[in-house]
Amino acid sequence: xxxxxxxxxxxxxxxxxxxxxxxxxxxxxxxxxxxxxxxxxxxxxxxxxxxxxxxxxxxxxxxxxxxxxxxxxxxxxxxxxxxxxxxxxxxxxxxxxxxxxxxxxxxxxxxxxxxxxxxxxxxxxxxxxxxxxxxxxxxxxxxxxxxxxxxxxxxxxxxxxxxxxxxxxxxxxxxxxxxxxxxxxxxxxxxxxxxxxxxxxxxxxxxxxxxxxxxxxxxxxx
Amino acid sequence: xxxxxxxxxxxxxxxxxxxxxxxxxxxxxxxxxxxxxxxxxxxxxxxxxxxxxxxxxxxxxxxxxxxxxxxxxxxxxxxxxxxxxxxxxxxxxxxxxxxxxxxxxxxxxxxxxxxxxxxxxxxxxxxxxxxxxxxxxxxxxxxxxxxxxxxxxxxxxxxxxxxxxxxxxxxxxxxxxxxxxxxxxxxxxxxxxxxxxxxxxxxxxxxxxxxxxxxxxxxxxxxxxxxxxxxxxxxxxxxxxxxxxxxxxxxxxxxxxxxxxxxxxxxxxxxxxxxxxxxxxxxxxxxxxxxxxxxxxxxxxxxxxxxxxxxxxxxxxxxxxxxxxxxxxxxxxxxxxxxxxxxxxxxxxxxxxxxxxxxxxxxxxxxxxxxxxxxxxxxxxxxxxxxxxxxxxxxxxxxxxxxxxxxxxxxxxxxxxxxxxxxxxxxxxxxxxxxxxxxxxxxxxxxxxxxxxxxxxxxxxxxxxxxxxxxxxxxxxxxxxxxxxxxxxxxxxxxxxxxxxxxxxxxxxxxxxxxxxxxxxxxxxxxxxxxxxxxxxxxxxxxxxxxxxxxxxxxxxxxxxxxxxxxxxxxxxxxxxxxxxxxxxxxxxxxx
Numbered sequence: 001x002x003x004x005x006x007x008x009x010x011x012x013x014x015x016x017x018x019x020x021x022x023x024x025x026x027x028x029x030x031x032x033x034x035x036x037x038x039x040x041x042x043x044x045x046x047x048x049x050x051x052x053x054x055x056x057x058x059x060x061x062x063x064x065x066x067x068x069x070x071x072x073x074x075x076x077x078x079x080x081x082x083x084x085x086x087x088x089x090x091x092x093x094x095x096x097x098x099x100x101x102x103x104x105x106x107x108x109x110x111x112x113x114x115x116x117x118x119x120x121x122x123x124x125x126x127x128x129x130x131x132x133x134x135x136x137x138x139x140x141x142x143x144x145x146x147x148x149x150x151x152x153x154x155x156x157x158x159x160x161x162x163x164x165x166x167x168x169x170x171x172x173x174x175x176x177x178x179x180x181x182x183x184x185x186x187x188x189x190x191x192x193x194x195x196x197x198x199x200x201x202x203x204x205x206x207x208x209x210x211x212x213x214x215x216x217x218x219x220x221x222x
Numbered sequence: 223x224x225x226x227x228x229x230x231x232x233x234x235x236x237x238x239x240x241x242x243x244x245x246x247x248x249x250x251x252x253x254x255x256x257x258x259x260x261x262x263x264x265x266x267x268x269x270x271x272x273x274x275x276x277x278x279x280x281x282x283x284x285x286x287x288x289x290x291x292x293x294x295x296x297x298x299x300x301x302x303x304x305x306x307x308x309x310x311x312x313x314x315x316x317x318x319x320x321x322x323x324x325x326x327x328x329x330x331x332x333x334x335x336x337x338x339x340x341x342x343x344x345x346x347x348x349x350x351x352x353x354x355x356x357x358x359x360x361x362x363x364x365x366x367x368x369x370x371x372x373x374x375x376x377x378x379x380x381x382x383x384x385x386x387x388x389x390x391x392x393x394x395x396x397x398x399x400x401x402x403x404x405x406x407x408x409x410x411x412x413x414x415x416x417x418x419x420x421x422x423x424x425x426x427x428x429x430x431x432x433x434x435x436x437x438x439x440x441x442x443x444x445x446x447x448x449x450x451x452x453x454x455x456x457x458x459x460x461x462x463x464x465x466x467x468x469x470x471x472x473x474x475x476x477x478x479x480x481x482x483x484x485x486x487x488x489x490x491x492x493x494x495x496x497x498x499x500x501x502x503x504x505x506x507x508x509x510x511x512x513x514x515x516x517x518x519x520x521x522x523x524x525x526x527x528x529x530x531x532x533x534x535x536x537x538x539x540x541x542x543x544x545x546x547x548x549x550x551x552x553x554x555x556x557x558x559x560x561x562x563x564x565x566x567x568x569x570x571x572x573x574x575x576x577x578x579x580x581x582x583x584x585x586x587x588x589x590x591x592x593x594x595x596x597x598x599x600x601x602x603x604x605x606x607x608x609x610x611x612x613x614x615x616x617x618x619x620x621x622x623x624x625x626x627x628x629x630x631x632x633x634x635x636x637x638x639x640x641x642x643x644x645x646x647x648x649x650x651x652x653x654x655x656x657x658x659x660x661x662x663x664x665x666x667x668x669x670x671x672x673x674x675x676x677x678x679x680x681x682x683x684x685x686x687x688x689x690x691x692x693x694x695x696x697x698x699x700x701x702x703x704x705x706x707x708x709x710x711x712x713x714x715x716x717x718x719x720x721x722x723x724x725x726x727x728x729x730x731x732x733x734x735x736x737x738x739x740x741x742x743x744x745x746x747x748x749x750x751x752x753x754x755x756x757x758x759x760x761x762x763x764x765x766x767x768x769x770x771x772x773x774x775x776x777x778x779x780x781x782x783x784x785x786x787x788x789x790x791x792x793x794x795x796x797x798x799x800x801x802x803x804x805x806x807x808x809x810x811x812x813x814x
Contacts, residue, residue: 028541030547032547078544079544079545079546080540080541080544080545080546080547081547082544131355132350132354132356142337142339142340143336143337143340144336146336146339147332147394147395151398151401154398154401154402154405157405158401158404161405161408161409161413162653165408165651165653169651
């Protein structure tokens with residue numbers, strides 16, 4: 001009698017979990033791609049962990065706190081590694097609706113990924129789209145900050161150059177007017193001809209005329 | 223009393239200014255494209271021949287004219303013959319058009335430079351769509367770098383008719399670019415002379431760093447071997463020779479008046495022959511050097527995409543047939559495909575349309591030039607390198623230096639005739655004239671920051687300078703050799719520099735170079751006439767790629783106006799002077 005019940009249960013279970021069955025999801029793992037040399041082999045212990053994670057996710061759903069590991073069925077495990085799973089309810093005759101399972105898995109996706117050291121791309125639940133990470137938008141875009149800095153530096157440099165140019169021109173404008181004043185006063189003007197001041201040529205008598213060679217230099221020194 | 227003409231502080235500043243002006247973006251984004259299209263290594267043959275026959279003589283001519291006449295382009299040609307001052311006016315007009323649209327490239331370089339300080343780089347990931355379950359549709363169809371360029375930078379409209387509004391972000395960058403240019407030209411040669419030390423040498427530093435990095439990238443040798451393998455049959459293709467001549471001509475920046483302006487600030491005794499040879503050699507070797515860097519980057523990008531493609535195909539097959547993960551590799555892909563096709567024919571035929579044929583050659587074959595190369599292809603390669611922020615910052619900084627160096631030459635070509643003219647310089651100081659020119663160019667340049675701005679940019683890029691420059695340089699050469707007199711010019715140069723003019727230059731100036739320019743001119747004209755209506759590439763957001771469209775009538779009219787406004791200056795000014803002289807003949811005897 002017990003054997004009969006056992007066979008009946010497994011037969012029902014086999015029907016409930018089939019590729020393409022109602023409320024069944026296909027899972028695909030790419031362990032070698034994710035971990036390379038540190039890849040672990042997929043065996044029944046890993047399957048047990050998977051069932052535990054799915055049961056854990058379902059227990060977080062209100063009304064489903066009684067989900068046990070035995071309520072998660074796996075079938076059609078291939079070399080890939082890929083398999084199908086369903087979650088059955090405690091009465092063991094029908095599967096839980098796909099929508100519930102989908103939302104439970106989505107909410108706990110991170111924990112499931114971490115349990116297997118995989119990520120959204122290497123542990124795929126087909127038909128359960130993952131929520132992509134939102135882009136981090138700082139309050140002020142970074143480029144405006146850098147733009148502002150360089151803009152201010154350039155404006156300051158331009159202002160400095162223009163101001164120094166104006167100052168130079170004002171100084172140049174003052175000099176010709178200064179020269180005009182002294183042109184009337186001949187006495188203190190020093191004209192320079194050929195780089196030698198003409199001053200020694202007039203007024204101060206008895207002065208050595210530097211336009212001519214001095215006595216000492218006429219004879220080349222020994 | 224005449225104010226002394228400002229001079230370069232030392233001859234090195236003059237050489238650096240010429241190098242900084244001549245070595246520009248064209249060396250980086252046009253020469254590698256031409257090299258790839260016209261036979262790889264064998265393109266160097268027509269290139270070097272044209273350099274010796276066309277580039278060096280014409281460059282020497284312009285520098286000699288500037289140094290002898292000691293005035294900007296308008297004044298220099300007025301000295302040769304008053305009827306020819308139209309050549310100078312045409313040069314100024316072309317320089318004005320060029321500076322209007324060229325600085326937009328610097329604005330884009332600033333934009334990308336400022337965005338390079340983020341992690342991850344904004345053009346490496348696609349933004350998410352509305353409900354965060356996937357990526358933005360336009361970005362999925364194109365690539366993330368194309369999306370960032372067409373949507374985030376340009377916000378391009380589907381056609382030239384839809385003008386859109388001015389985008390404030392590129393407009394700000396354009397304003398900054400003009401402020402930087404104004405800062406550099408503010409004090410004339412005093413400030414320009416110091417800036418060119420940086421704008422001439424920094425790009426080489428970056429290029430050397432990139433060369434080392436590029437050659438050590440995975441797959442770089444694929445690119446180098448593919449591009450430089452000479453395809454000798456291209457030597458018989460006339461287009462290769464014409465494009466070599468055109469590239470030398472435009473790369474040296476002849477005809478804009480910038481070289482005349484720079485040389486006019488020289489000491490009369492400086493050896494401009496030596497300078498001409500140095501500048502042209504450095505310009506060409508920079509082109510070749512930049513193409514080595516570009517091809518190694520191409521090779522890296524092509525190999526990366528090829529390996530990605532293989533990985534995608536392997537994944538598709540692994541998932542469809544539930545093969546063991548990691549079983550399919552690049553080496554056994556073909557035989558496994560064959561085995562699967564025979565073992566599971568129905569399933570294989572289902573998945574077959576999705577299997578792309580991955581080919582390294584087709585990835586390497588994508589020949590791109592212009593802004594597409596600089597802002598799409600290069601950024602795609604950079605985002606796959608390690609420490610991509612550093613490489614990105616270096617690269618766009620180099621583009622900026624190249625662009626600003628060329629802008630300094632362009633603005634010098636406009637400002638030198640203006641500051642030489644007594645009427646203008648007596649009323650306004652030098653700073654105000656520079657400021658006004660920058661302000662007007664910036665205001666008009668805002669057109670290029672509208673949504674259809676990139677299409678207008680392409681119009682200016684393709685038509686503003688090409689025909690006009692050829693005509694200007696042709697008239698210049700004829701003016702110096704036949705109107706002024708080649709013997710007179712030769713004796714002037716000998717008196718000025720103390721060196722006799724070699725027979726080679728005389729033959730080139732009087733005969734070969736004008737003939738070359740005439741043939742280039744005829745080729746361009748016939749090309750435009752044979753092409754019928756002119757077409758342009760428009761970005762289609764829904765398809766995520768470029769489509770070809772016809773220009774509307776008013777755009778064709780604008781193109782015609784662009785070309786006419788500079789070329790017609792030459793005959794119109796000559797006519798105007800002739801009429802003025804006839805009117806004056808009644809008053810006084812004309813001065814010989």
